Amino acid sequence: MSDELPPTLIPRIAPMFRLQWEEAQNCHVLLYPEGMVKLGGSAGEILKRIDGKKSISTLIDELKAQFPGVPLEADVHKFLETAYGNGWLRSESK
Amino acid sequence: MAMVGSVPNQSKPLWLLAELTYRCPLQCPYCSNPLDIAKYKEELDTEGWLRVLREARKMGAAQLGFSGGEPLVRQDLEILIAEGRKLGYYTNLITSGVGMDEARIAAFKEAGLDHIQISFQASNEELNNYLGGSDSFQHKYDMARLVKKYEYPMVLNIVIHRQNIDQIEDIIKMTIDLQADYVELASTQYYGWSKLNEAQLLPTREQLARAERIAHEYQERMKGRMRILYVVPDYYETRPKACMNGWGSIFLTISPDGSALPCHAARQLPGMTFPNVRTHSVDWIWNQSPTFNFYRGDNWMQEPCRSCPEKTKDFGGCRCQAYMLTGDATNADPVCDKSAYHAELVAQVDAMTMKPLSSRDTKPLVFRNMRNSKELASA
Numbered sequence: 001m002s003d004e005l006p007p008t009l010i011p012r013i014a015p016m017f018r019l020q021w022e023e024a025q026n027c028h029v030l031l032y033p034e035g036m037v038k039l040g041g042s043a044g045e046i047l048k049r050i051d052g053k054k055s056i057s058t059l060i061d062e063l064k065a066q067f068p069g070v071p072l073e074a075d076v077h078k079f080l081e082t083a084y085g086n087g088w089l090r091s092e093s094k
Numbered sequence: 095m096a097m098v099g100s101v102p103n104q105s106k107p108l109w110l111l112a113e114l115t116y117r118c119p120l121q122c123p124y125c126s127n128p129l130d131i132a133k134y135k136e137e138l139d140t141e142g143w144l145r146v147l148r149e150a151r152k153m154g155a156a157q158l159g160f161s162g163g164e165p166l167v168r169q170d171l172e173i174l175i176a177e178g179r180k181l182g183y184y185t186n187l188i189t190s191g192v193g194m195d196e197a198r199i200a201a202f203k204e205a206g207l208d209h210i211q212i213s214f215q216a217s218n219e220e221l222n223n224y225l226g227g228s229d230s231f232q233h234k235y236d237m238a239r240l241v242k243k244y245e246y247p248m249v250l251n252i253v254i255h256r257q258n259i260d261q262i263e264d265i266i267k268m269t270i271d272l273q274a275d276y277v278e279l280a281s282t283q284y285y286g287w288s289k290l291n292e293a294q295l296l297p298t299r300e301q302l303a304r305a306e307r308i309a310h311e312y313q314e315r316m317k318g319r320m321r322i323l324y325v326v327p328d329y330y331e332t333r334p335k336a337c338m339n340g341w342g343s344i345f346l347t348i349s350p351d352g353s354a355l356p357c358h359a360a361r362q363l364p365g366m367t368f369p370n371v372r373t374h375s376v377d378w379i380w381n382q383s384p385t386f387n388f389y390r391g392d393n394w395m396q397e398p399c400r401s402c403p404e405k406t407k408d409f410g411g412c413r414c415q416a417y418m419l420t421g422d423a424t425n426a427d428p429v430c431d432k433s434a435y436h437a438e439l440v441a442q443v444d445a446m447t448m449k450p451l452s453s454r455d456t457k458p459l460v461f462r463n464m465r466n467s468k469e470l471a472s473a
Contacts, residue, residue: 015245031184031208033275033276034249035157036108036156
């Protein structure tokens with residue numbers, strides 16, 4: 001994997017995974033064969049916006065609009081790298 | 095039980111395993127079902143299962159496994175999958191592939207099934223069919239191809255033991271050829287049928303070391319493309335597994351007759367009454383029943399577990415293993431080298447694995463089927 005994810009990259013949730021809100025756990029989770037990842041609040045906010053159409057830069061713009069004044073760009077990049085690394089996200093070019 | 099009701103239970107049955115039936119077209123001699131499968135003929139009906147799915151989901155269950163026996167035997171499987179998916183479960187079908195065809199794979203997709211796990215007994219037709227007691231290899235192969243064609247995530251599970259462990263490289267190559275997303279090379283653990291057949295199944299130390307090396311090689315090589323999980327037999331470990339992540343912690347099995355078990359092997363524990371979903375709600379079973387509270391937490395522990403700093407990590411290991419190997423389910427799992435029974439276990443393992451498979455005093459394999467189950471019960 002390259003060090004920097006290009007801003008034009010369009011992520012989508014990998015077919016192995018399903019993102020959903022779990023009322024009983026009060027958080028978003030990623031479900032996959034026989035397993036589950038519990039997601040923190042910001043991870044949930046990022047992943048729920050990923051629809052296979054938006055690029056990373058659009059995603060960051062959206063988050064900035066939602067949380068004005070919060071310096072979130074570096075954290076989002078870091079999380080996306082982790083998410084790609086864990087195979088949660090795919091892109092056609094990746 | 096001193097603790098029952100005194101502390102509110104915080105745990106949730108996140109993992110619901112629905113063992114729909116003990117009927118199975120295969121006869122694998124390491125089956126994890128209990129020996130007395132022939133005793134349980136009254137299966138829960140469709141309505142009964144639907145109620146279990148709804149109640150457990152309300153309590154927070156997120157993963158739903160359809161297993162057995164062979165779950166495909168149930169003709170209402172499509173209905174159960176559809177309801178499970180509608181309720182928001184991640185639905186897993188755990189199958190031998192026998193009883194599957196393209197029409198059913200398509201119907202499951204339509205119903206919303208999330209994932210299919212197919213088991214193979216070996217990577218060659220002869221051994222696969224011998225171990226399964228059925229002519230199933232080619233069919234499994236065809237079904238695995240179709241599962242990928244229909245774009246399911248696919249897990250392949252191969253139970254590893256003395257009679258197929260030397261072919262581990264071929265087994266892995268087969269799973270690569272079938273484009274599995276995830277491969278479980280699960281060493282036989284010794285409960286029920288496999289305990290009965292342990293002398294034929296437990297690999298030698300040398301076999302294990304070689305297999306482990308090969309598995310790790312492929313784990314590296316396939317990184318990012320296919321995940322390979324390799325599980326060592328407990329009997330060769332020095333620390334126990336965190337069995338079921340702790341009793342009554344996340345795992346709930348409902349067996350074919352509606353009995354609720356904290357783990358699918360728990361039926362063998364003595365003096366336990368397993369509550370049944372026919373007479374109790376899932377909520378009562380999980381939170382209130384004496385059985386699910388029995389080994390919850392660590393109040394039941396004896397030394398060396400009680401004062402052990404690792405007790406929060408492995409919960410003292412497996413209650414069934416403790417019972418089978420020491421006669422007391424509240425003992426530490428003897429897999430742990432802090433257990434006073436560990437040396438005895440090591441000696442047993444060595445004695446068993448030093449004998450050649452063809453030795454005259456090694457009992458022949460007992461296959462898992464209803465006839466043998468009945469014979470064992472009357473013996």
